[in-house]
Amino acid sequence: MKRDVSAHLDVLVHADSVLEFQIAVARQPGMDLSESLVFELDGRRCQAREVLGPHGTRIHVLRCGAGNLHAYYSATVLGTALAEPPSEYDLAIYTRPSRFAESDKLLNFAAAEFGCGIDDPETPARVAAWVARRVRYLPGGSTPSDGAVETLLSGTGVCRDFSHLTVALLRAVGVPARVASAYPPGGVPMDFHSVPEAYVGGSWRVLDPTRIAPRSTLVRIATGRDASDIAFLGNHGGDITVNGLWVNAFVDGPLPYDDFEQPLTLA
Structure with missing residues (x-):
């Protein structure tokens, strides 16, 4: 599958950063x-x-003064990534609570709702389907500081909120889980996308409770514990204002069908 992706960021930098x-x-x-x-x-x-991060993640660090900064990225992607064998460290770190996936606060709730799923390969799909039913996709329905608990209580959010709640519930029942950012061909709305991944049957399987784009078309950008690891832009120093963000992602040919239930590995 041939995929063409691009991003353009317009950032006003107010002081050296x-x-x-x-x-x-x-x-x-x-x-x-x-x-x-x-x-x-x-x-x-x-x-x-x-700077190289885990799982192929690439961080581009730019030291710049005040001014209007534009970032232009475009890529053509062919083929499918080979499955990456998880390390013991991965399985440990992705089972722990994190800043936005507070699994330790959801232990009793998750156990009552899903049982203990570490030995049940169907648990990740059940959790993702539950989140898809429970949470309504609503731009502006959450804040950047909201975690999984706030999403569970509010019942609204965007893709990162769906991912955090899914990951937190999976970790709470003993399933290693992580988040990935991706370009989503066919996605509506078109933006950087966040999806959860669960360790199932010896490999990482991508889930998407938002059901925004076919999972087989997604193109991985970054991988980590939660949104704090995969943010498309981080700032250390002076204040910045994001004036504009444009993302595009296409496949060559018609979009493939996805029932969002069958196990699938993120490319």
Whole structure:
């Protein structure tokens, strides 16, 4: 499957700062990636430093002064990533509570609702389906500081909220789970997308309780414990204002069908 993805960020930097972008497609064996990444501050090219993160994640670190910064990224992706064998560290870290996936606060609730799922391969799909029924997709229905507990109580949110609640509930019943950011061909609304992944039957399986885009079309960007690890833009220093964000993702040909129930690995 050929996928074309792109992103354009317009950021007003008010004072000297160090910015971290996670908008480039993750480098993974089995995929053919052709890409371009350009940063311009007040019309002048500037160079970012690439830092490698887990699971092919790439962070582009840019130290810049005040001004109007534009980031332009485009990529063509061919092939499917080879499945990455999880390490013992992965299975440990992705079972622990984290900032936005507070599984320790949901232990009793998750046990009463789903039982103990560590030995039940059907549990991740049941949890994702439950979240899909329980939470309504509502832009503006949550804040950037909301975690899984707030999403459970409010019943509204965007993709990151769906991911956090799914991951927190899975960890609460003993299933290792993590989040990934991705480009979503066919996604409505079109934006950077967040999906949960669960460790099932010896491999990571992608879930998507939002059901926004076919999972087989998704293109991985970053992977981590929760949104704090996969944010598309981080700021250390001066204040910034994001004036605009444009994301596009397409497949060559018709979008494939996804029942959102069958096990699937994220490309």
